[in-house]
Amino acid sequence: MEDGSTVQREGGSVSWRNNNPGNLKFAYAGSADRSDHAVRTREQALADARKRYQGVIGLDQWGNAVFESYEAGRAAKIQLLERKYGERTVEELLRSYSTPDYSGQTNHRAQADYIFREGDRRGFDLRSKTIGAMNASELAAVADGIKGFEGWRVGETRVQHATTQPGVRAEVQITGNSSVAIYSEAYLHFFAEGRSYEYGRPDLPKPGRDASRLESDMDGDGRLGVDCSAFVWRGLKDAGFDIPGESAAGFTTQTLFNGSTTTAYARQHFDAVPAAEARKPGGGLKQGDILMFASSGGQHVGIFKGYDADGNIQFIGSQGSTGPKQVTIQPGGYWDGATTHIVGALRAKPEFQVRAPLHGDNTQVTSRANATLPPSALRVNEAILDQGDKGQSVSHLQQQLRHLGYTDSKGHALKIDGDFGCNTNYAVRAFQHSHGLHVDGVVGKDTREALGKAERMPLLSEKNHPSYPLFHQTLQELRRLPEGTFRNAEELNNTAATLTQKAKESGFSRVDHVLINTRGDGVIAVQGSLQDPARNLAVVDKAQAASQSIEQSTLRLAEHSGNLQQQNAQNAQMQHTEHRAGLSIGMRP
Numbered sequence: 001m002e003d004g005s006t007v008q009r010e011g012g013s014v015s016w017r018n019n020n021p022g023n024l025k026f027a028y029a030g031s032a033d034r035s036d037h038a039v040r041t042r043e044q045a046l047a048d049a050r051k052r053y054q055g056v057i058g059l060d061q062w063g064n065a066v067f068e069s070y071e072a073g074r075a076a077k078i079q080l081l082e083r084k085y086g087e088r089t090v091e092e093l094l095r096s097y098s099t100p101d102y103s104g105q106t107n108h109r110a111q112a113d114y115i116f117r118e119g120d121r122r123g124f125d126l127r128s129k130t131i132g133a134m135n136a137s138e139l140a141a142v143a144d145g146i147k148g149f150e151g152w153r154v155g156e157t158r159v160q161h162a163t164t165q166p167g168v169r170a171e172v173q174i175t176g177n178s179s180v181a182i183y184s185e186a187y188l189h190f191f192a193e194g195r196s197y198e199y200g201r202p203d204l205p206k207p208g209r210d211a212s213r214l215e216s217d218m219d220g221d222g223r224l225g226v227d228c229s230a231f232v233w234r235g236l237k238d239a240g241f242d243i244p245g246e247s248a249a250g251f252t253t254q255t256l257f258n259g260s261t262t263t264a265y266a267r268q269h270f271d272a273v274p275a276a277e278a279r280k281p282g283g284g285l286k287q288g289d290i291l292m293f294a295s296s297g298g299q300h301v302g303i304f305k306g307y308d309a310d311g312n313i314q315f316i317g318s319q320g321s322t323g324p325k326q327v328t329i330q331p332g333g334y335w336d337g338a339t340t341h342i343v344g345a346l347r348a349k350p351e352f353q354v355r356a357p358l359h360g361d362n363t364q365v366t367s368r369a370n371a372t373l374p375p376s377a378l379r380v381n382e383a384i385l386d387q388g389d390k391g392q393s394v395s396h397l398q399q400q401l402r403h404l405g406y407t408d409s410k411g412h413a414l415k416i417d418g419d420f421g422c423n424t425n426y427a428v429r430a431f432q433h434s435h436g437l438h439v440d441g442v443v444g445k446d447t448r449e450a451l452g453k454a455e456r457m458p459l460l461s462e463k464n465h466p467s468y469p470l471f472h473q474t475l476q477e478l479r480r481l482p483e484g485t486f487r488n489a490e491e492l493n494n495t496a497a498t499l500t501q502k503a504k505e506s507g508f509s510r511v512d513h514v515l516i517n518t519r520g521d522g523v524i525a526v527q528g529s530l531q532d533p534a535r536n537l538a539v540v541d542k543a544q545a546a547s548q549s550i551e552q553s554t555l556r557l558a559e560h561s562g563n564l565q566q567q568n569a570q571n572a573q574m575q576h577t578e579h580r581a582g583l584s585i586g587m588r589p
Contacts, residue, residue: 013151016258018060019067021147022077024053032061053079070254077143086132090115090142093131097146115145117487121547136202179288179348181357183303186235186316190226190324194392196399196416198323200225214247222416223323223399229253231318232290232301239288240355241348242269253299257292260343270346278345281331282311289347291315295340296490302327304345313342320549333462339493339550385443389420397443400451401427459554460497467557470511471500474525477514485516491546497553498545499525503538505560516542 027038028045055072067073119126210225230248302317408423528535
């Protein structure tokens with residue numbers, strides 16, 4: 001490394017140790033691979049590798065390229081696919097891409113099936129499609145499928161720090177708690193400066209997501225895209241830490257950890273908090289610590305805020321279903337083992353902070369952020385809002401209502417334009433009616449508090465969600481299906497949430513049975529006896545249900561409930577109008 005430290009990787013797969021997820025190889029004479037009969041020297045092979053791909057720093061004894069980072073290795077693999085195999089399908093490229101070598105024979109059929117399943121999981125049908133006809137997200141699915149069937153496995157990383165000489169880096173005097181600045185700067189940037197955000201993920205496009213993770217608005221809906229790692233990068237950067245880059249383009253969760261193992265970079269700049277301590281309610285985490293999460297579907301990061309009155313962990317971050325938002329972790333809920341779990345936390349070392357925070361001393365900011373406020377990025381100004389008002393506070397209100405599933409009077413998505421017009425008034429009235437508030441279309445203290453509480457809505461998989469009992473019943477019935485019905489726990493939990501959503505929308509009060517249809521492509525929930533003609537059925541597509549996240553199912557159920565509540569509000573308004581008309585008629589002489 002540039003500071004003289006050395007990185008040692010042990011265990012794991014060769015591809016992981018080399019940051020080479022595609023196992024890109026450059027044969028040379030005298031390598032350990034006796035199945036190859038190359039005549040060029042190692043130096044010539046390395047020069048060829050560097051000419052073709054950026055980030056190559058060496059070749060191992062087998063001829064495998066060693067990349068400076070995982071991102072560089074992954075980009076090289078995608079570049080190879082596009083350049084060399086553009087006119088071939090997945091099956092065709094595997095015949096020449098994956099060949100027998102020192103590691104053994106290949107099974108092209110099994111490899112192709114693995115890639116297709118990865119595409120199916122992300123909502124892409126990669127069969128019979130040429131590489132050149134694929135978009136960036138489909139190419140990413142192929143690349144990650146190759147990484148999977150080639151046995152990518154994370155091992156352990158150790159860093160040997162070089163002896164530091166005085167005066168190598170000038171010291172910067174910074175007042176206050178450096179970790180607190182990470183939280184405060186992220187809070188200010190994403191929650192308090194008037195911009196609107198949504199979750200951004202270019203490689204996994206889904207409805208309600210932006211194609212940008214770097215705070216750009218690629219879909220033109222007025223909201224900037226940001227993912228969890230870019231959210232943390234911004235907090236670190238604005239807090240004055242020596243984080244690389246002018247954007248988060250090179251910063252991902254894998255910059256900090258892989259699985260439950262921290263990276264060399266993380267160990268150099270952070271002190272690690274063990275998982276047992278990090279996940280403990282009312283534990284010893286400090287504001288600004290970076291929480292690390294893992295699940296069968298990937299990794300996640302957030303910035304620790306504090307503990308609530310019950311000792312539950314609260315953190316801010318960019319969540320897959322909502323974008324920037326505060327989360328309170330419920331024991332046994334989504335973030336505490338049901339789907340995702342904490343694998344540890346990172347506390348930035350003081351010497352990692354080389355500049356004063358962007359906003360200086362953040363003590364007042366932190367106190368304000370810790371006050372009792374709606375825990376979302378969509379904070380509504382404390383002033384009363386009424387029809388005719390304009391500005392950022394109205395935009396925030398509109399986004400809250402839209403995220404909660406409330407639409408305009410025609411059933412269309414509520415427009416976020418900062419103008420409190422008749423459509424915003426309609427949505428506010430619908431919200432007030434559905435929450436038992438005085439229906440006047442004015443956002444005062446009570447309506448604002450109800451909006452804040454509504455945004456705290458837990459996931460279907462969390463015990464404090466009203467439909468959790470139905471989710472739990474569905475999950476238990478799914479577990480009775482034959483082994484192998486689902487590839488992993490993520491697919492199982494996703495299907496349970498999707499089926500719960502469908503069952504709830506179909507009027508279920510309980511789930512008595514879950515079946516797979518005769519074609520094997522559908523999942524059926526049953527309320528009542530299987531022999532009862534009056535039984536209630538809810539059917540979902542098996543592949544779609546397995547790929548739809550719990551967050552999406554939760555939001556869609558909320559949207560459905562919001563639409564029903566709006567219809568009830570319309571009916572109530574019509575009945576009120578008819579009643580008033582009847583009174584008027586009765587008063588005529």
